[in-house]
Each structure stands twice: as structure tokens, then as C-alpha cells.
Amino acid sequence: FGRTGRMFAVEHSRVTPDLLVTSKSLGGGFPLGAVTGRAELLDALKPGELGATFGGHPVACATALATIEVIERDGLLARATAIGETLRRLFTAMAERHDCIGEVRGIGAMYAIELVSDRLAKRPAPKLVDAVIATARERSLLLLRAGLYGNVIRTLVPLVITDEQLARGLDILDEAIAANTGRGG
Secondary structure, three states: OOOOOOOOHHHHOOOOOOEEEEEHHHHOOOOOEEEEEOHHHHOOOOOOOOOOOOOOOHHHHHHHHHHHHHHHHOOHHHHHHHHHHHHHHHHHHHHHHOOOEEEEEEEOOEEEEEEEEEOOOOEEOHHHHHHHHHHHHHOOOOOEEEOOOOOEEEEEOOOOOOHHHHHHHHHHHHHHHHHHOOOOO
């Protein structure tokens, strides 16, 4: 919700969804879920046929409106785009220094690097990910392991992060990779 540089990630494609399911970020941390969609689909439902555990609570709805106001007022969609440009640039530079980075992918403030033991064969390196995460944690940076093979480090950068905080976090990640691949750090 806003993290890709658009309010909804689907807006980056040519897809027009019939239904859009949102939660988590919609409520700015307050439990809320919602389904929005074309009137002809939603109007066809009888009362009680569509529900959500955290849907429709008045306080949660007020929180969602306040969240949207903050996103618009503080220019957080543009900030997500700027964060994404920084992540792409710095992760790409990191990949040039570290052969273990097999792929850099993402959009807006959501990026990931895939660690591999062989860049050409794209052989997953989950043990390296564990070591990098442990080293980064020792240096006060928390990272998230992801991916089917556990060889992906995923970032979900807060939209209110400062440029200095972002640079420091990426420096720590770079150092943690270097420390675990015999390149210093």
C-alpha cells in the first residue's frame, strides 16, 4: 500500500483487477482488511456473504483515512519511488562487488537480493544468507530471509527512513556480505 511508488502495485501494470484485497498497511498498523471492486460484482453479494476479520470497524476505517491523508500530505508515494531508485543503484553496485549476488529485483521501497554460490548456475546459497543476516544483526541491522530456497534477503524499507539511515543500513549489509565471503568487512 504505497510502498511501490503507487498506491497499489497493480497500477504499475496494464491489469485492471476485478477485486482488490488490501490489509496491513491500509490501517497504518491498526488491524484492518478491505475488499474493493467493480460495483456489479460487489453489489451482487447478499449481506454477510463477504467479510473480513478486521473489516468495517469504525476506528479502523478512521485510521485508514488518516493513513491515506499522511501518504498524500507527506508525499510518500514519491518517497517510495526515490527509495527504490537508491536501492536499485546501490544494490546493483553491490552486485558488481560481490559475485554471490545473483539477482537484484524490486520496485519502490520493496527490494530483494538473491545470494548464490554460483552466479552463472544461480545455485542458491541459503547458508550464506543466514551468515549475512547474523553478521548484520550483530551490527544492529535486522534483515529478512525469504525465497523458495531461503537464499533471498528482502528489504521492506520504511517510507519515512532518512537518506542517511538508508545509506548506513546498506553499508552494513555490504560489510556483512564482504565479511562472509572473505572480502573483508
